Amino acid sequence: MHRTIAGLALGLIAGPALAQDSASQTLTVYAPDYFAFESGPGPAIKQAFEAECGCTLDYVLGEVVPQILLEGDRTEADIVIGIDSTQAAQARGTGLFAPHGVDAAALTLPIGWEDETFLPFDWSYLAFVYDTEAVDNPPTSFAELIARDDLSIAIQDPRSSVSGLSLALWMDTVFDDAEQAWADLAPQIVTVTPGWSESYGLFLDGEVDMVLSYTTSPAYQRMAENDDTVAAAIFDEGHYMTIELAAQVAGTDNPELAQQFMDFIVTPQFQSMIPTANWSYPAALPREDWPEGFRELPIPDSAIWHDEETAAERRDPAIEAFRSGMTR
Structure with missing residues (x-):
């Protein structure tokens, strides 16, 4: 989490x-x-x-x-x-x-x-968390995020990170062709880190506009760090839980x-x-x-979640879509 x-x-x-x-x-x-x-x-x-x-x-x-x-x-x-x-x-x-x-x-x-x-x-819900001072028009859907070309994003590797794997499963669910979606998103992904802490640290250092994290991340920034410049982009398609x-x-x-x-x-x-x-x-x-x-945190309208059998079944295809799409 x-x-x-x-x-x-x-x-x-x-x-x-x-x-x-x-x-x-x-x-x-x-x-x-x-x-x-x-x-x-x-x-x-x-x-x-x-x-x-x-x-x-x-x-x-x-x-x-x-x-x-x-x-x-x-x-x-x-x-x-x-x-x-x-x-x-x-x-x-x-x-x-x-x-x-x-x-x-x-x-x-x-x-x-x-x-x-x-x-x-x-x-929690997986989400792309952004710096409100760097992004004044955050995407409101996964499709819009894919179509953008003006963001710098850090994510985690689904082969080594549970949050990265959850992202791969999320994209596998939302897009009919997840490999193409990864290929379209790849130009905006400036780094893929082994785990969450590395990519979130880059975000906090201002190295990227957005980072794969959770809808609860802004609560930590506000309540523990007195920082109200962090928000989660809420997508129309729903969020992976x-x-x-x-x-x-x-x-x-x-x-x-x-x-x-x-x-x-x-x-x-x-x-x-x-x-x-x-x-x-x-x-x-x-x-x-x-x-x-x-x-006070915004809540997605719908939860996307796989039971363990579905997650296990879709794991390898979702990771392969990530690998193939990112290396096109």
Whole structure:
């Protein structure tokens, strides 16, 4: 989700014996690096959950899906958090995960969610973010963006970046001939970076007019940096929706504690940390409870989203369209 360069608490109803057991337990959570930044949600989540469980929560940081693919059933994770929805098929294919056991009625996503394994904790829309002082007539559709010839744009590589892959899937959905759309857009793309932070940094340095990011990026700029010159271009065709997921490992030695953490994810206490720490929309908090800076953000009229089977099926064709179109 947006990576800055930068609840109802569960009742203690189990009795003294379980409380003593919890105090000696450690919950190991695999999470992306950004999650545990000082400005990210990880430290506050750790503090809040440890206060509820009387346990220790330890993060193991890195690229979570490659890590569990490498480790398989040797993984030490009890919980994995930060799985992008485009990676869900890969993660599910490991066979490592148990049902999350959480009532999906708590979720407030703009789409229905019935997956019993992966639990959303935040989401956003992909968007081209621009400098309002450099672009005074932002495109209002993807087709218009493709037709322009006066913008400089930084994007992420779909072969190495989940946001870049989401862009490839977005274009694959919007355009009948995605390869031609990439070829038409290519003259305006001045750089393709391995990840989000590199291209967003170029944008902040004024090297490009627009950058592939998220509709929530302007909230960070305004609320954290006091910068109101950043906006997201909203397209008539709709925007690709990205969702970050959590799951509990079936082979955990601490199943009760893992379940307690999964339940904690959808509480107001956890969800209220997401907007201004992960700079994304919370997955289980009504819009009226979002910070004002998030409630004021423009919302696309429609969400474009692929379930994991469709995302896996379209991944290679979408990446090939990117490769072929950009090298014409």
